[in-house]
Amino acid sequence: MEGTTGEKINPSPIERRRELKQAMSSLANAGTHCGSCSGVCCTFLANSMQITPVEAVDLREWLISQNRWNEDLLLSLKTCVKRFRLDQELGDGRRSLRRTYTCPFYLDGPQGCSISRDHKPYGCLAFNPRIPDQTEGGNCCSDQKQLEIRDQNFPTEATQNEHLRQIHHLPYAKAPLPIILLDLEKSSRLDP
Ligand code: SF4
């Protein structure tokens, strides 16, 4: 399988996630963590995560570094798109709705997510329980304030996203993980 794309985005993935991770750790230190939960928020019951090109490049580069960017992974991404019809519009013509899907990086049971916290989507890091000891979610929320602060702290990221959209011919600002990762793969195969 091919090596990294060499797309270097500064500040680094770790720096861009540092404060979200700290907020998550603070909650966990106070006893509010996901350790007892089945991870329902990563399944089609509750997950409609969409990510930007910058987040997708972070994830792809990390998967490549872990030797996980291979034909098996690409097949699982395609299977996910097909199973949850992620490539089809959902809505009533006036508004589009997000489709839900079981994330291809979700490990059933207590293992949960298989992506490093330093490379996972911002929205995943910001989604946490409100109360301890949940086994099937139900009282969790996305910390929109933390996400807004993160965006403000990295003002050049919007330009980087636009640049990536153009060079990879991405017709959206955000997309479900399998869609945008497969589009990056398609684009990298077209590169001379
Ligand atoms: S990347 Fe991880 S935390 Fe985010 S939806 Fe997928 S499995 Fe869940």
Ligand code: SF4
């Ligand atoms: S407690 Fe909430 S945020 Fe944590 S894994 Fe369960 S559903 Fe997801």
